[in-house]
Amino acid sequence: MIGRLRGLVAEVGEEDALIDVAGVGYVVRCGARTLSRLPAVGEEALLHVETQWSEQTGMTLYGFAARDERRAFVALKTIQGVGPKAALSVLDVLPPAELASAAARGDQAAVARANGVGPKLALRIVTELKDKPITDGPVAAFHAGARAAEPPKPTATGEAVSALMGLGVAEPAARRVVESAALRLGEDTEAPVLIKAALQELGR
Helix, strand or coil, X not given: CCCEEEEEEEEECCCEEEEEECCEEEEEECCHHHHHHCXXXXXXXXXXXXXXXXXXXXXXXXXXXXXXXXHHHHHHHCCCCCCHHHHHHHHHHCCHHHHHHHHHHCCHHHHCCCCCCCHHHHHHHHHXXXXXXXXXXXXXHHCCCCCCCCCCCCCHHHHXXXXXXXXXXXXXXXXXXXXXXXXXXXXXXXXXXXXXHHHHHHCC
């Protein structure tokens, strides 16, 4: 089973990317958010991969920019009626921390914003995810109870985006360069390093 790929971005399509690892090209299915965060063609990318096998399609690789996105994808796939395409669509509109928060609140409307997810399926998703760990960090804050309303701890990428916006960079541009830097440098990179790399990419 393939769990992670590090290689050069060879091609980026509408639903997948071709990653060249030591001369071998791997086709990886990705959501729109992940595809938009990939480096340019020819640059190195790191993707966390969920490998699935079926008699009809053979082996399919699903790629994610972070471990918690892969974990959330696996959790979504355990829910009846949620296939890979629907799971990717949910993660396109709700990153794992926001999905966990929506599940804790029972906010099916937030989940129903995903393409191909109707109200009934959205209700099933928030109901079944309420008590499942779908992030790498502590999940108690996202479960029903006294701590459910607590905001998630700011991430390094979130802090970096806020800092760039404070310097006058528009949010879409700030998020794009910060996420690109995080993908290039690693998901554990601290905010100051991300800010410096993002500013360099912006030519500031």
